[in-house]
Amino acid sequence: MEERLVQRLAGLREARGWSLEELAAASGISRATLSRLERGESSPTAALLGKLCAVYGMPMSRLIAEAEAQPAQLIRQSEQAEWRDPETGFVRRMVSPPARGFGAELIEGRLPAGAVIDYEQPPVRGMEQHLWLLDGLLDYTLEGKVYHLQPGDCLRFHLFGPTRFSAGPDGAHYLIAICEP
DSSP states (O other), rough: OOHHHHHHHHHHHTTTTTOOOHHHHHHSOOOHHHHHHHHTSSSOOHHHHHHHHHHHHHHHHHHHTTOOOOOOOOOGGSOOOEEEEEOOEEEEEOOOOOOSSSSSSEEEEOOOOOOOEEESSSSSSTEEEEEEEEEEEEEETTTTTEEETTTOOOOEEESSSSSSEEEEEEEEEEEEEOOOO
């Protein structure tokens, strides 16, 4: 999965005719880091993928779906793609079957105790999201305002600016429904 993800990232850059230098300037990620990533010498973090998705104007879930080998209408839990952030231990599972042409997706997230992930900008401005906390505690910062979520809480919003996920002492387990504008 990670190899296909890295290949997809390289393909997106090449399809736009961008050099590594141009992508580095657009994303704020160093050319050396991008080069190591495309050669498979380093694993992408959630923050790095967030920056690249913002440059390409696509949600992270779509990027991961496009890296999937076989799209289907029904995908069993055991077959759902999982991605682990090597920096934070964050696990992201694509609940919705990967497919192009659909505007909404479900993503499950598990953030370990005390882990923090910052996204400087949304992958797609104005994207609608529904964040439903299943277990644990989560402080979610949306454009500077902190929402303290407890199990069962659901936050609905349009995404325009920076965000932060900060897990409580027992971690956080949640679902996010994303809907493209």
